[in-house]
Amino acid sequence: MGHSETHDPNIYYVPHGSRWPIIATLALFTTMIGAALTVNKVAVGHYVLYAGLAGVVLMLFGWFGDVIRESVKGFYNRQVDISFRMGMIWFIFSEVMFFAAFFGALFYARMFSVPWLGGEGDGVLTHEFIWNGYSAAWPTNGPLKIGGTFETVGAWGLPFLNTLLLLSSGVTITIAHHALRAGERGKLLVFLGATIALGALFLYYQGVEYYHAYHELGLTLGSGIYGSTFFMLTGFHGMHVTLGTIMLIVIWFRCAKGHFSRDHHFGFEAVAWYWHFVDVVWLGLFLFVYVL
Amino acid sequence: MQDFPRRRRMGETMKRIGTMMTRLAFAASALAFSLPGFAAVDRWKLNMTPGVTEVSQQVYDIHMIILWICIVIGVLVFGAMGYAIFKFRKSKGAVAEKWSHNDKAEVVLTVVPVLILIAMAWPATKVLVNMADTRDAEMTIEITGYQWKWGYRYVDSGVRFISSLERNSDDTRQLGSGMDPNGVKNYLLDVDRPLVIPADTKVRFVITAGDVIHAWWVPKLGWKQDAIPGIINDQWTLVKEPGIYRGQCAELCGKDHGFMPIVVEVKPKAEFAQWLAAQQAPAAAPAEGATPDTAEPAAADAAPTQG
């Protein structure tokens, strides 16, 4: 059912049923089962995992395809638009809290667990009885030097470059947004394209940095608490940049196809918000993971 | 499935149900008056133990204070509610009034609880600060939790041993053992080698674990403390009266979490000194070499400890 033919704000719009949610569920289920089998080293595990992931991708195309078609046909009134906006904002908030867990782990390690192991404050006895000889410092891989000696990635090399890249991508996407609002499609496509390129470049340098860390610095995911927090934070951030870049690419094509009008382009804005969020998280990372 | 419940129990079950009602009534009134002597009735014990140390007594006192405060508030609130339920029922012709707020009442009912809470927090803070003070301890004992036994080390003398569930309980507690727990003395609360400490002495415990988290708890001492691998927690006790005090591991630590009891034997100072000397003689040499290293619990485990 759908009261779709109307823009009348006094009449509600309710979308009709859709097969995508249940497909999404099955894809998610397959992915999770596959992941569980994979980490448990069951031989077929990763096939199941890939099948699930493929399902997720397919589902995203299908589901968003439906939404885009309905949107282009003008089914969505202002109320729907606001619901979408709220959905995106709260989704980003949930992502912030996800990162908060890992930042929390980083702060806890730096402010409490590592100093305590080194005998500061409440850790006097822990130090005296168990970890005598360990002196607390950051970075550290703990009293048992888990993962062997390592060096850290300096802040002012690639990470700083990456900071500049992401910051400028924040600028280019804003310019693109202004261009969209001004109805200048050429400029829009150029600056959106530039944003994508900056994102991709960021990912490339992050790859280089990881390679460097693993092969030359001895810094791995298994390098004690430093390696754990370093790779989990930057890794999850990198995944979000990847996702954001893919979203930007999709949006670029939608812009090229002329899906967005000057005052009706929530899809664009959602991606832009997401990109800014990824940006801000990086600033936190740069400060707390690399600089301090 | 086993032949459960054992036949003897079925009869007992009926008897229990028979006496249950009277006992429940007795129990309820006993709680209300919190008779100190009641603790002697073992199987229907209702309340916390006042314990055998100054700290445990303080803990018990604070427990009773907050319990009574809650009971009084409960009586008032539920009393008002009960009155309303009986008085303002439609079947009695009550007609609903229309008012829906009263600022004065709301302020009072916010401020009064705050005052009550302060009255509770004050003594609690005092007790806590006292408990945290492990200074001036006369001896230190290191406690290490393992799956599923306790390691003890007298830090100053180097005496160390492992303490685990006593045989009789261990046999009885097996699934389908067919043995009756009622026939086992101190079922599940007895160990092969109790921890021995001197009376009238401030003893500091440093507590850790070798594998997963455990918690060392003897109710009569008034506290429990988690035993965490790689971390040391400290606590202390000072028991005046010699005696035997029992407790259990109080943090889920795997399948036999329920089967790693603690027994503390408090001996008069002189007797304790004798006991310690006796321990030192044969066990001193091998025990001194090994230092506790939680990274290698196996090493500590393997230390020849059984005397």
Added chain:
Amino acid sequence: MAHDATAHHDDHDHKPHGFVNRWLYATNHKDIGTMYLVFSLVMFFLGGLMAMVIRAELMYPGLQLVEPEFFNQMTTMHALVMIFGAVMPAFVGLANWMVPLMVGAPDMALPRMNNWSFWIMPFAFTVLLLPLALKVFFGIGGGGPAGGWTLYPPLSLQGGDNVAFTIFAVHMMGISSIMGAINIIATILNMRAPGMDLLKMPVFVWSWLITAFLLIAVMPVLAGAVTMLLTDKFFGTTFFSATGGGDPVMFQHIFWFFGHPEVYIMILPAFGVVSEIIPTFARKPLFGYQAMVYAIASIAFLSFIVWAHHMFTVGMPLGGELFFMYATMLIAVPTGIKVFNWVFTMWKGSMTFETPMLFALGFVILFTIGGFSGLMLAIVPADFQYHDTYFVVAHFHYVLVTGAVFSIMAATYYWLPKWTGRMYNESLGNWHFWLSTIFVNLLFFPQHFLGLAGMPRRIPDYNVAFADWNFVSSIGGFGFGLSQLLFAYIVWDCARNKSLAKATDQVWEGARGLEWTVSSPAPYHSFVTPPVIDDSKLAHGDVSH
């Protein structure tokens, strides 16, 4: 297609046809709400069955039925199933059904996502229960997780293959909860009928608005915590091991940063339900509506700064212990306001005692008892004795079973006539209440004594000194469990039995609010055009003065 809100909606033709269209592709908030509620009931029985295994083993000293390892699996799974499978989905189901009706919306704001939120749940529980089911039914593998629902490392990492399944199931539940919460927030903020100001919304809606915020704030933190468990076990990180500079206690901090708000996620909607029911059956407006709303908000705020009260015995610095003690105690103030205001609502009312009211009154008393024991637990030195004993078990079952679950039952009886169009069997409802109340107290009150007397929690066997109260508790448990069969029967009967009395639109004499202006059963599509809000018919009367 514009319908008048009060017109009759016997638009069966608008219902999607066929099972697949109606249920698998569902976008209707009532259908999705129904699915949530049915799922939750199934999970309640499953979790209850596990509790019955626990109580049967604990009936006598000695091991009679299960190995200790399996006992621990029962404890762990019982809690996970009850919390994530029974209580949370039940409240989401109630929100789905009632929030659009209460604020004058046509449906949820994002109906397709709503469908996804629901359907993830049964699959998440398939993942969660798989290892246990394989063990129980086919003897494959080592069974389910056995480290307690709190999943503390290093113990939880000692589990075998089930660890990954548990973690991924938690991820799925998190995704579902977050999307469900987003939907509820968007519905409340964006879909209200004109004139339904925020401070005119029913308290149930308010409670859910705040609960949804809590969910979005803390479910991702849980996801992060279990992700760290996953990498610690499989990918060599050392978040939770001192050997690498981490700390097992760090997990507990992160977990309880989620865990404490989580327990309020399970009680705030209950407060909402009770705040709807008591005014209806007291025939008097809710006392102190604004204070009630602010109290919920304060509880939610405080819930973020009290988490370490679950960790008083881990050896925190003294300052930390004191801070968390004081902050925790403060929660008694806003919660007290709620309890007092319920009593004031009854005062000088004109009360009747239909089943929903009975459960609501039972809630007020028994939840408050659970709150008192919570307050006692907050006192650090006393908690050194209480912690990890049956005193804690008694506390949280009073707030969860006679709190959350009782409120869910109250809500079911309250709105069932609106859902089915028929009155449930009132005398059976009364029986259900009295049996439940008597047995539940027999079940959980003695656990206070056991805990104080020194019985630790999470043990399959105990000294004979604890035998008698355990026996009483088990009898209460079986009684309470069997009484719930009555509940299932009453609900089923009301849904299916055509000979029951038809419900009026208003259903209860004292009922106020938009949901009572539509027909019973509620029309398939709620408000197709925005209803007109009549202030005098709001649930709390006119709240503007």
